[in-house]
Every structure is written in C-alpha cells, then in structure tokens.
Amino acid sequence: MSNYYDWIADRYDVTRPLPTSISEQVADCILNLVKATPETTFLEPGIGTGRTSFPIIKRGYPFTGIDISPPMMAQLRQKLQGIPNRLTLIQTDASSLPFADNTFDVAMTTHMLHCLPNWLQGLAEIRRVLKPKGIYLACENLLTEHQKAFEKPLREFLALYQSEVKALPQEGPRLRPFGQEMVQVLTEQGATVEIITAARWRLEQTVGELLNVYRMKAVGLCWTAPDQVFSKAMAKFIPWSHENYGSEDVRLASEATFEITVAHNWASG
Numbered sequence: 682m683s684n685y686y687d688w689i690a691d692r693y694d695v696t697r698p699l700p701t702s703i704s705e706q707v708a709d710c711i712l713n714l715v716k717a718t719p720e721t722t723f724l725e726p727g728i729g730t731g732r733t734s735f736p737i738i739k740r741g742y743p744f745t746g747i748d749i750s751p752p753m754m755a756q757l758r759q760k761l762q763g764i765p766n767r768l769t770l771i772q773t774d775a776s777s778l779p780f781a782d783n784t785f786d787v788a789m790t791t792h793m794l795h796c797l798p799n800w801l802q803g804l805a806e807i808r809r810v811l812k813p814k815g816i817y818l819a820c821e822n823l824l825t826e827h828q829k830a831f832e833k834p835l836r837e838f839l840a841l842y843q844s845e846v847k848a849l850p851q852e853g854p855r856l857r858p859f860g861q862e863m864v865q866v867l868t869e870q871g872a873t874v875e876i877i878t879a880a881r882w883r884l885e886q887t888v889g890e891l892l893n894v895y896r897m898k899a900v901g902l903c904w905t906a907p908d909q910v911f912s913k914a915m916a917k918f919i920p921w922s923h924e925n926y927g928s929e930d931v932r933l934a935s936e937a938t939f940e941i942t943v944a945h946n947w948a949s950g
C-alpha cells in the first residue's frame with residue numbers, strides 16, 4: 682500500500698466527525714478572513730475527501746486540490762456529484778507542487794504536513810506557489826478531551842504488547858500538532874501570524890462510535906503498531922471499555938475546536 686489513506690478513504694469522514702453546520706461555519710470564517718471574491722483562487726495540498734474544503738468548493742470558488750491518494754479524492758468527487766463547481770483535482774506529491782510560482786491567492790492545509798517526509802519542504806512549496814499577497818491557512822481540528830481520554834487505555838495496551846514482542850513501530854505519519862512550532866517557523870520566515878478559532882462546538886459520541894474508529898483501524902494509532910500487537914491490544918481494550926462505560930450506547934462529550942493559524946505577508950518575503 683503506497684498510502685494508508687488509500688485504504689481508509691471510505692471510512693475517513695465517518696471516523697472524523699465534523700458536523701455540516703460546523704464545516705459551513707468554518708467556510709464562512711475562511712471566506713471572511715481572506716476577503717474572498719468569486720475569483721479568489723484556492724489551493725489545498727492533501728485535500729483528501731474535502732472534509733474541510735467541501736463547503737468552499739460547493740460555493741463555486743476556483744479551487745485546486747492535490748493529493749497523493751486517488752481513493753481519497755474519489756470520495757470528494759462522489760460528494761460533489763450534481764453540484765456545479767470549479768474544482769481541479771490532481772494526484773501529485775505535496776513535496777513538489779506542479780504549479781508556477783505566484784499562482785494562488787489562498788493556500789490551506791488541514792492535518793497534511795505531518796504526512797510528508799520533510800514538512801518544511803511542503804511548506805516551502807506552498808510559499809512558492811502563493812501570490813505575494815497570498816494568505817496561508819494551517820487548519821487544525823485536533824482530538825477532544827473525551828477522545829483523548831477514551832484512547833488512553835488503548836495506548837497503554839499497545840505499549841504493553843509492543844514491548845512484549847519487542848517489535849519496532851511500523852513507519853507511519855507522526856501524529857502531532859504543529860501549533861506553536863508552525864507559528865514560530867512562519868514568523869521566522871517573515872509572516873504576520875494570528876491564530877483564530879473558527880468554530881467551537883460540543884462533540885458528542887457514543888462509546889460504540891468511538892470503538893468503531895479503532896475497529897476500522899481508521900486512525901494513525903492503529904497502523905503504527907504491528908498487526909499482532911494491535912489485535913492483542915484491541916482484545917483487551919474492547920472488554921475494558923464495556924466494563925468501564927457499561928454499554929456501547931453511553932454518550933461521551935467534550936468541546937471541539939477548529940483552529941486556523943493564519944499567515945499574512947509570508948510569500949512576499
């Protein structure tokens with residue numbers, strides 16, 4: 682498998698819930714922020730299923746999405762069936778963008794740069810293809826408190842079995858927020874940076890829905906462990922969850938946020 686996302690494309694959106702009203706709110710925020718006109722050109726490297734950008738594409742803005750994974754982009758094409766749009770989708774590597782310098786008014790990424798072997802190179806490519814007055818938006822919609830608390834015992838079971846078989850973790854994306862690191866790099870490169878909370882909402886999920894994310898092996902935690910380690914950890918984690926929460930119907934909730942690190946005057950430097 683060249684890209685793990687090829688394999689999880691059909692489960693991607695359902696395992697990363699972003700309510701429609703919230704993604705519309707995020708789109709409103711982005712369009713206001715960049716003072717979009719009907720001709721504002723957008724680029725999203727690692728567009729995936731369009732989980733973030735779908736509402737912007739749907740509103741007809743000229744939008745270019747690139748991704749290494751055809752199945753992820755196929756999900757987006759399917760969602761857009763029958764909806765007029767000005768989307769160009771290209772299968773390519775974000776480490777080397779096939780666009781001339783100074784092409785786009787706005788570039789945005791959501792949870793993509795960490796997938797690259799060298800995220801600074803991906804960032805340099807984005808800077809290169811942005812117009813001098815272009816705006817870069819690094820979006821983050823990270824795990825909530827209830828999601829982190831829910832997966833903590835699974836992480837512990839994984840660590841236990843991992844050390845038992847003395848297996849090295851398989852290579853996979855390093856899942857970490859860029860947050861302050863991103864702010865520092867962009868600032869050092871001359872950008873004026875602000876962090877905006879585009880949306881804040883209460884995310885509610887049942888224990889069953891949360892368990893399904895791991896049953897479907899739909900997040901990074903599941904694919905960095907060797908298969909036998911993951912199976913053993915799940916065999917412990919599922920009964921543990923039933924005992925701890927009482928039922929798969931129990932609802933857990935906490936505050937979710939969609940944050941955007943906005944870089945102005947970055948590409949002109």
Ligand SMILES: C[S@@+](CC[C@H](N)C(=O)[O-])C[C@H]1O[C@@H](n2cnc3c(N)ncnc32)[C@H](O)[C@@H]1O
Binds near residue numbers: 753773
């Ligand atoms: C975590 S997903 C994010 C998808 C989407 N941006 C979102 O908001 O949910 C990461 C995406 O980056 C893509 N990707 C991974 N490595 C890539 C690369 N080298 N070049 C382009 N896209 C890549 C994956 O196929 C996947 O669609």
